[in-house]
Amino acid sequence: MENKTPEYQKEREKIERMIKFYSEKSGYKPNSNPEIYNMIVEGLVNNKLKHGFVYCPCRLVTGEKQEDAKIICPCIYHKEEIKNDGHCHCHLFYKE
Numbered sequence: 001m002e003n004k005t006p007e008y009q010k011e012r013e014k015i016e017r018m019i020k021f022y023s024e025k026s027g028y029k030p031n032s033n034p035e036i037y038n039m040i041v042e043g044l045v046n047n048k049l050k051h052g053f054v055y056c057p058c059r060l061v062t063g064e065k066q067e068d069a070k071i072i073c074p075c076i077y078h079k080e081e082i083k084n085d086g087h088c089h090c091h092l093f094y095k096e
Contacts, residue, residue: 011045015054015073019092022074028082028093040092044073058090 004012019041023030031037043057051068055061059071070076078088087094 008045008049011048012041015041015044015048018054018073023093026074026093027096029096030093031087031091032094036091040090043090056090 019030022028031040040057044054047053047055047057047061051061053068054073055068056071056073056075059075061068061071074088074093078093081088082093082095
């Protein structure tokens, strides 16, 4: 991994704990491909640092609080997407 700031590392650790906790709680599994997983987590961290929230990196942040709240990871769409496609839109969570 590239040399990132301490703030980046701290946020990354928090987000990875959240992913692990949510995966255990929900029964979904995180993407097992390290390259894709890292790319998604990097996008989540960047959104957290830029916008203050862990927005899904695969969706557009509109600047409208109510709308953007829907895309905070795990977003409101992920369960239906996993049910229909076997994974969420950004490929972070998969069916167990």
